[in-house]
Amino acid sequence: MADHRSVPEPTLRRLPCYIHVLKKVEQLGRQSVSTSDISRELKLDPTQVRKDLSYTGIVGKPRVGYPLKDLIEAIEHFLGWDECTHACLVGVGHLGKALLGYNRFGEYGVRIVAAFDVDEAVVGARISDHIVYHIDALPEIAQRFNIEMGILTTPASAARGASQNMVEAGIKAIWNFAPTALELGADIIVENAQLYATLAVLSRQMRGRVQAQPKPSPLRITPGAEQMGPEP
Amino acid sequence: MADHRSVPEPTLRRLPCYIHVLKKVEQLGRQSVSTSDISRELKLDPTQVRKDLSYTGIVGKPRVGYPLKDLIEAIEHFLGWDECTHACLVGVGHLGKALLGYNRFGEYGVRIVAAFDVDEAVVGARISDHIVYHIDALPEIAQRFNIEMGILTTPASAARGASQNMVEAGIKAIWNFAPTALELGADIIVENAQLYATLAVLSRQMRGRVQAQPKPSPLRITPGAEQMGPEP
DNA sequence: ATCATATCGAGTAATAAATCTCGATTTTTG
DNA sequence: CAAAAATCGAGATTTATTACTCGATATGAT
Incomplete structure (x- = not known):
């Protein structure tokens, strides 16, 4: 095994x-x-x-x-999806709000316990039952709620700064939705959501098919389906 | 090459x-x-x-x-990102709204020209400048606007039906965000957005870390700031 | 009970991808 | 102007991943 x-x-x-x-x-x-x-x-x-x-x-x-x-x-x-990991979400834009509204992360072992942003227009708001705090409150709240994971949904320009904030707050794992490289210590686990990777494959197939099927088809593997349904 | x-x-x-x-x-x-x-x-x-x-x-x-x-x-x-592909989005839930609000698909060669749903609560609404039509209008509108790509953001339970609707409307390529394998003809290009794939890798690394493989992910960038990104 | 069949699981072969090596080329430096 | 340094690009090597083969075993049918 x-x-x-x-x-x-x-x-x-x-x-x-x-x-x-x-x-x-x-x-x-x-x-x-x-x-x-x-x-x-x-x-x-x-x-x-x-x-x-x-x-x-x-x-x-x-x-x-x-x-x-x-x-x-x-x-x-x-x-590890049978255990609960406390997560915070940083960057309450369109995508951030969508993820906050997606209330099935529990099935994937993740529970979003707080959201953060810098924009006064959203700070203090309640989005799908999550309170949005100012990013300055991250260290305190991360410690209080034992937050282990950060979900990064800021624009690319803010991603590095936000990831830095997460690390300073003691967060060890970052799920990065920003199309940006994060420069962090080797002890920080970063995984890129890579939205455009799949679009690239699709686009390429649309013009001039990538792998032609005239072959004893090596069982084309588009690593199958999974991800979230956007909520009923 | x-x-x-x-x-x-x-x-x-x-x-x-x-x-x-x-x-x-x-x-x-x-x-x-x-x-x-x-x-x-x-x-x-x-x-x-x-x-x-x-x-x-x-x-x-x-x-x-x-x-x-x-x-x-x-x-x-x-x-093919230098050419414009007309796309429709089916499933105006949280994620669908987020993608509609993301107004930079143009950089990726995609232009969302219409959105569809079955829920009367959203049909007829205007979401981030996109009109939401009833799914029944898909064939007509797809033809009228020369829609080539479908972005599928319904809940998993509706995904197969919606994909069927897309195919019947003449759509040849589907970007599938629903966590479901689609059962379609071989001439239809399907690419799964794979959100949870990255979460699986992250989760696994959090407990007991995966092999010390050079992972192609950890992005990071030097100086500067700027554009692209999931929108605040 | 015996046989046919579907499926597991381990091992092996084949394919795909990542990594390394090295000669060629261009720019900068002395 | 020659030597040094950086980088390209082709090809070879290594590693990773997928696909195949086959013996073993549980189930259902005869």
Whole structure:
């Protein structure tokens, strides 16, 4: 199973897709799934799914598959999504408001406990049940609420400064939605939401298709679907 | 170079990062950049950057680098971001509103010309200068405005139906923000926005850190300030 | 009970991507 | 004007990831 430092990143990116599929299957009332089921849904190779799942430590039964409930739990535990991480959001613009309004981060182990901005027009406001504080209050509030993660949704021009503020407030992990490189110490974990990466692939395919299909198609892998539904 | 069907997807995903860096550098008034400059900013290998750039057809000069303006244009042209694609957005929830309010898609070759939903509460409204139509009007409006791309921001439960509507309206490319795999014909280009993929990587790193892999993400930029970004 | 079948899981092969090496070229420096 | 330094670009090497193969095993059908 699953030594921490040997999990391929592509695997990590696919795991959320599996969770989404599995939850859908769960709603159909089924008790188990096979990798064939999953791979059919996501158009992946079954053995790849099997290998990915093996990292979580789950064990399946030949001819049957995996116990559905256990499998979901195994993946969520593997990703740490069964535990709650306190997060703050910095940058209450359009995207920030959207994320504040998205009230299902709990499923992903994240709970936004505070929001920050510098704009007096939003500071003090209540956005989808979250109070917006001035960025100057970050250190105190981060400590008070034990905030471990920062969600960075400022414009690019403010991103570096805001990330600096986060680090000074003791935050160790940043989910960066700004299209900007952050310059931070090596002990800070930064992950880029990379919105435009997928647009680039799409754009490129639109003109002149990237990978032509005239081939024993190496099962084109667009690391499947996952992400958030914007709320009903 | 730049044979359509031989561009690695990782390369495509990195190209937008290069653009962001280059535009920053441009604002510093510089005329050229080297791959060393870029790789320093993005913490990538210089030869990898060089290989990526070579797909766009740009040619550099030893000891100098690439002409900045030409390079930006080459990448944007390569991605088709120098031409305007008409897009519609389906699903005017939190995320949909955020994307409608983000008025810089033009830089990425995309122009949202209409929005759709089924909810009477938003149909007919004007969101950030975009009129929201009922989904039933999609075929007519798609044709009238020559809409080629669909941005799918419905909840997961509505995603398949909405994608079906798009296809019936003649849309050939879908940027899918819903956490669902779409079941569409092979001629429809679908790209999943993958929000939770990055969260999975981040979560995993927070507990027990992944292999010491050079991650292509941690962006950071030198000086300056400026544009692009998820809007305040 | 026996057989056929679907599926797991481990191992191996093939493919794709990242990294390294090195000669060539341009600019700057002495 | 020659030498040094930086960087390009092609190709080779290494590493990572995906795809394939096959023996084992649980289930359902005959």
